[in-house]
Amino acid sequence: MTAPAIEVHHVSLAYTSIDTPELLDIHLSVEDGELVSIVGPSGCGKSSLLRMIAGVLEPTSGHIVISGNERKRGWAELSFVPQDSLLLPWRTVLDNVCLPLELARDTDQQTIRKKAQEALALVNLSGVESKYPRQLSGGMRQRAALARALVGNARILLLDEPFAALDALTRNQLNLELLRIQAQTGITIVLVTHNIFEAVFLSDRVIVMGENPGRILGEIKIPLPKPRTLKMIGTPEFSHWVGTIQDLLETGWGDQDEH
Amino acid sequence: MTAPAIEVHHVSLAYTSIDTPELLDIHLSVEDGELVSIVGPSGCGKSSLLRMIAGVLEPTSGHIVISGNERKRGWAELSFVPQDSLLLPWRTVLDNVCLPLELARDTDQQTIRKKAQEALALVNLSGVESKYPRQLSGGMRQRAALARALVGNARILLLDEPFAALDALTRNQLNLELLRIQAQTGITIVLVTHNIFEAVFLSDRVIVMGENPGRILGEIKIPLPKPRTLKMIGTPEFSHWVGTIQDLLETGWGDQDEH
Amino acid sequence: MNTKRNSSYPHLHKVIPVMAGLAGFVAIWHLLSNLYEPFILPSPAEVAERYRVLLDNHQPLARHFWITCFEALAGFTLAVITALPLSYYMYRHPFLDQLLTPFVVGIQAVPIVALAPLLVIWFGFGITSKILIAALVAFFPIVTNGLVGLKETDPRLRELLQIMGASRRDIFFKLEVPSSLPVLFGGLKVGMTLSVIGAVVGEFSGAGKGLGYLVNLARGNFDTPLIFIGLIALAGLGLGFYLILSLLEQIFMPWKKKSML
């Protein structure tokens, strides 16, 4: 049996003062090849959690293990789509997508460009390769960031609301694409999303977070059969799981008023 | 009878070459006090259209009239929430929200701060007044931008996906808040959104756009009674309108494959 | 991320490297001075002794210091109040930029002291011409960095402020100024130390007072230790100005965490 892809051991985080932690005692583990979604109110610390897993933010206490090793920054098998896309403004779209492959340094320039072009096609961005980020629409930037994360050979994908700026149809299409890629390659995916339907549709498991301080309210296994199809979205079973998550979220939300 | 709040007269836009316009012959009008949503695929030109209405982007052809006057930039009665929040990084959250009132120059500093604090409370951001934007989560930045747009006395509100980074519950809460404000003040609202449910729930009318080139596919009046309640979302009538819009969008989307 | 220091001397960790650097410098100087004749490179002790004599004789080092300080400061101020508007107008009107850049650059590359006769006629032997030379040399880095800073303004923020009905004035004070401050301060620091050099060069070509004159006088008297006193005073002056600007930088940009001295 392989080690879990991600183990978060009782992690707390306090940006400013230890008395008002942003995240409190987060404990979770993601199996290899699993797709886990994180949902929770705005500002509860989802992005911070992802940044800690990615190794660029130090937990105030607790520790994180990736594929059995102490986590570090710059893990070749880890890919990240930040919440605000973050393309390099001085690079064209194509060059932005090439970046992870350039950094990996194990492919020649021509293969890199070919792969990048394929990744751009995957997210429906063929034709804008030579534009600069400032010439893109919000959704296009987000898709470019997604293409950049997909282009490498990452074994773990951390996605921070990668579809937030996309219309429903593009979103559906990319959801299916993501599921297909995961089925094909068996990569591990952690996805932060605000769309509960999306969370249920994509995930093996949904982690529901609450706020003040940010903490895990509960984990819900989604036993829907795989491969998932868009048709499932209408079914009562689907609605059941959406409802369960909504209820859990609302508990956490209710909390807030007491503070 | 008052003049329409916004009239867009056969507007086309080409960023680079007139042969490949980004927007083609956009013609629409928004009545005073109306709430109109714009939905459409990513990159079809929704943000560009909003920027033209706001007066900071010149149409390549056609013209735009605001409240019966030729549009210009810097219309006191016009407020804008850009797609990427755009808070001033050197100002605290509170000072960012104060900005429109400072610019209007018709209130004293104390009133300004009071109003700003109220607006922040409205979007659930009390307590982070003195943080800088980089210390906020994505959703918090978006809410701050919304507070900034609501703080003034604008008669026209242009919202470019103002809720994209928010969780469902916060989103619902702010949706209701927006409807309440509109009912109270009778302001005109143009909202770009990717959430068709949201579009139907909030709007008097939904404008559906297609792409390549960006154009209007159709307008759908939403005759649901007002005031709207969250309960309506489940109703068959609601689903009907959602379906209508989806069908229209898919027509436009189908187009794309032919290209 | 930034854990607060618990030390009761919060600035100690900043002062220590400075002190260490200074001590190292004096040590190296001392060692080097053994290699050369004292009239080429006097030892720190010899310079200190000369300083003692200077003080004992009530000689006007302080007066020279303050005069140069004043000239540099006045020149710098003049440069700032002319350079900032200029960089702004050059930024707003590329035409002006193209029209004036050749002159600004050209003047920069010209040794102003070579025009001493003209300066004397136009501004006399007083400190006016020194202030002017200080202003001229401080001018270019301020204009350049001002322009670069302004050009780096985020166009999306500008658009937003325009939509909010911001006047040009508002956009200037609420957007362009804060956004270009970090780059501008770089230019101010360069300009400030250059203005010291400018004042000194002005004094070199005829002054009767100021540290530049003192150095010149010491050179005329082959008084190498006094030359070094003058140079050290000048370095101190430059450093003082730099420090003041660093403080101003921290005051004007509270949103930046500063690590530097």
Add this chain to the structure above:
Amino acid sequence: MNTKRNSSYPHLHKVIPVMAGLAGFVAIWHLLSNLYEPFILPSPAEVAERYRVLLDNHQPLARHFWITCFEALAGFTLAVITALPLSYYMYRHPFLDQLLTPFVVGIQAVPIVALAPLLVIWFGFGITSKILIAALVAFFPIVTNGLVGLKETDPRLRELLQIMGASRRDIFFKLEVPSSLPVLFGGLKVGMTLSVIGAVVGEFSGAGKGLGYLVNLARGNFDTPLIFIGLIALAGLGLGFYLILSLLEQIFMPWKKKSML
């Protein structure tokens, strides 16, 4: 937004203001020169005539020009290859910043030529010391702007690259360099023109060639028109360097639309 110019002389709109500025300058100069003795302010015609004489006699203006050009360029290059690493290490290690800033600033405020004997002993009578002085004066703006540019790097982009497994080297070349280029180029422009001044100042204090020497010679010989020829050549040299840097700027930053000359 940027409509393409249809003109068949695409750079005409840039050249016209430059020409206009030049013409205006010469006109003002001509008017001013009527007010003063030719040995104080010669007229443009007198300077032109002197230039003709210089050429007729096969006199070595070009040689002086190229020597100063070489010194300035070599000094600038030296400044760049020392200042850039330094600003990088100061950026990476705030301790180094605190340790070295006082010296960098101090040296800046000191007229190096006052230490000429030491320079000669260390670097000989040749052009080495001129190159060194040029490098010293060009150094500071490059370090400062390099540091400011680096400090402006978006920390979110840095995080992202770190996650991607970028090495320090990668982050430097793929993030820090392109992101600080606009500010750095400002510093390079200032440094470049200062290096011309530096070379000239070095020549002033001892040389048998170069434009600084020529100007000095002309001063001694009471040859005001020749002084002006020297100054014009220096201004031209500074402008040439500036132009080259502006071109490089456009080449290295294709993602920026440039409006300037």
Add this chain to the structure above:
Amino acid sequence: NPFRSQQPEKITIGMTYIPNVQFAPWYVALEKGFFKEEGLDVVFDYRMDIDALQLVAAGQMDFAIAGGDQVITARDKNIPVTYLMSLFAKFPPSVIALSESGIRKPADLKGKRIGLPLYGTNLLAIKAILNRAGIPESDVELIDIGYTQIPSLTEKKVDAVVGFANNEPVKLRASGYDVTQINAWDSFSLVGHGLITGEKQLRTSRDTIAKMVRATIKGMQYTLDHPEESLAICFNNLKELGPEQQALEKQVFMESLKLWESDYTKAHGLGTSDPKAWEDSQQLMLDMGLITHRTPIEKLVNFDFLK
């Protein structure tokens, strides 16, 4: 070539000014082969006086051109340089005024504004003139004008300036100004610029020094004997001079030649200087507080090589 048994000795001489007709003896010595005859390969180095003087004292440079007063000042600061032979037998600074100002003699300077570089030789000159005339310094206004004597005077920014007798007056007259001068040599009897070397060189290379002095004296004599030809040789070294400047420099040259000889040198030979003048001058500088101690005359000036 069998006659070239040894390499010529490479020596550097610090000229302490820009290339100028006043350095004629050395240009002539080079052109006429006087240096070659002595087996010297001379390099002219042009840099500021203090720098050259310090370099000579440190043994980094072989010779330099410096004034007698500078040698006294340097020795006062323990800078070991020694005067070998004079070029200017008379101390050349003078106070220059427009004739219309009515300044004719030191007493006329009372209450006037006098412009000069307020350090070094010029300062010494005005102090000496005032001192000898018994005029307290507080009776005049000394203004530091750097080296802008000519425009300062013509634009009437000052009433008089201190310059060099062979330079500013010539140029002013050439520009059509009528000027008067009060010469410092009447008050201060010391020699002007001449050849100096360092104590170190005096210990180790007496041979070279002798050769250098010989060649220089030859150059001086040749220049005095053939002024026109010598001037042409100078112009060869001054390619940047225009025709107007050449005319001007010719006058400067002619005026300079007059200062190369004094009654004393006429009696004792070119390049010599009066030990008594050295003593008197040193005493005067002591009295005026310009130096702090007396240097033995044999350290100030070495006559060995003129014999």
